Amino acid sequence: MTQIDDRTEDDAQTPRLRFAPSPTGFLHIGAFRTALFSWLYARHSGGKFILRIEDTDLARTVEGAVEDFNDGLAWLGMDVDEGPVIGGPYGPYTQVQRKALYQQYAHQLIESGHAYHCYCTPERLDEMRKEQIANKLPPRYDRHCRYLTPEQRAEIESKGTSWVVRFAMPLEGETVVPDRLHGDMVFKNSDLDDTVILKTNGLAPYHLAHLVDDHLMKITHVIRGEEWISSAPRHVQIYQALGWKTPLFYHVPNVLGKDKKKLSKRRNAPSWSDYKKQGYLPEAVFNFLALLGWAYDDKTEIFERDELIRVFTLDKIGISAGIYDADKLLWMNGVYIRKLPLAELVERTIPYMERPEAEGGLPEAVARPLDRAYTTRVLELEHERLKTLGEAAEIVSFFFEKEIDYDLSILIQKKMDAEGTRSALERTRDALNTLPNWEHEAMETLLRELVITLGIKNGQLFGAIRTAVSGRTATPPLFQMMEVLGREVSMRRIDQAIAKLS
Ligand code: GLU
DSSP states (O other), X not given: OOOBOOSOHHXXXXXXXXXOOOTTSOOOHXXXXXXXXXXXXXXXXXXXXXXXXXXXXXXXXXXXXXXXXXXXXXXXXXXXXXXXXXXXXXXXXXXXXXXXXXXXXXXXXXXXXXXXXXXXXXXXXXXXXHHHHHTTOOOOOOOGGGGOOHXXXXXXXXXXXXXXXXXXXXXXXXXXXXXXXXXXXXXXXXXXXXXXXXXXXXXXXXXXXXXXXXXXXXXXXXXXXXXXXXXXXXXXXXXXXXXXXXXXXXXXXXXBOTTSXXXXXXXXXXXXXXXXXXXXXXXXHHHHHHTSSBOSSSSOOOOOHHHHHHHXXXXXXXXXXXBOOHHHHHHHHHHHHHHSXXXXXXXXXXXXXXXXXXXXXXXXXXXXXXXXXXXXXXXXXHTTTOSOSTTHHHHHHHHHOSSOXXXXXXXXXXXXXXXXXXXXXHHHHXXXXXXXXXXXXXXXXXXXXXXXXHTOOHHHHHHHHHHHHHSOSSOSOHHHHHHHHOHHHHHHHHHHHHHHHO
């Protein structure tokens, strides 16, 4: 069959790609990865990125899902050229509002003999399915209504019986799905089901709705998950029956977990908002997602956004699945945190630190808002080590707390006892009291000398001081930390440690 293309030359040259989520749930990050491929290519090629809400499955619609898609796109910086909020020349961009269009094309397919009314009741279909399963046959509509005569139809319809529209798939031959990643995929028509293309409520299921929209919205490249491959021959048949040219198909492998199993929200796949809550930077997540199933070469991992747009081409999408590696993301996030100028790090971390303790913020006893100048000095010490913005509160809380609490056992270092630790801390206090300026280099010189005088090891003295002033065993560099804590707090905490040991 010859295909008619009513797109103009000009249209055909402007890539138009879409993200078409169904609000039947909140998306995990793998779905945003697939959308990102479309976005990146649209930006790379000077094309358009379109958001379309595929909400014809009313019974499964989840409240808040559409807002979540919008917020997720915005968080990741994937701006939309046309969509439900922003509008555009091919709207509406929400499928329930396009109901009449699907009815029009379903009707056209009936007229051209490619589709028919099916009156089978759910009970009959259920019976049929059970029987097929019992006979080890693939469950499929038995085409009962396909062969009704016009008289039989008139008779049934005169009773007001409700119907759906089914597409009459060819019974013989083959359908070729041209796929840009997998090459031509050939399917036997005898395996194709007579798909429902219009439901009793007048809404079209995905199989008709998406392709009517892709055609009318002049979508040039359909990038979607490979779970749609098995439906694609049916779509190709419908395209042909309508006399439309298919867009370029890219069925991309799903993102898999490290266990090689498909990501699922319930098992192992976070949503964009989980990342946000944990303090991942959207620019790091963006970079990470782009590399889930796409690679520029086999070594480059860090791509700033503009760089990615520049180098992103569809031929580099892999046909083996991207593996979701949470450790790699954590590493990458650290890389992006280190790239931030200190002032920006502070600006972006403070909201995480100021949120309620129960959500991962600083202890409630710490007064908000935080002092910016002090917080800047604190975060400067952690800048190199921070892996997420969300972990900052826990790591630096001792800089902000009035009282710190810790176990005596971490104060007393290896091969030291309580008595020795106490006297070493007393000597530390006395030495620090002689310092005119509370400055880390002077402290270091002084306390290194004290180590020699006491005849113990650096780690023994510095470990005890570290715990005394922070209540921790792992902290930023000791002397810089003490400088930021200030003389008063440091000395008070050393005194408290001495008291603890007495
Ligand atoms: N609404 C479909 C989904 O949620 C879109 C698939 C496609 O991209 O065509 O998976």
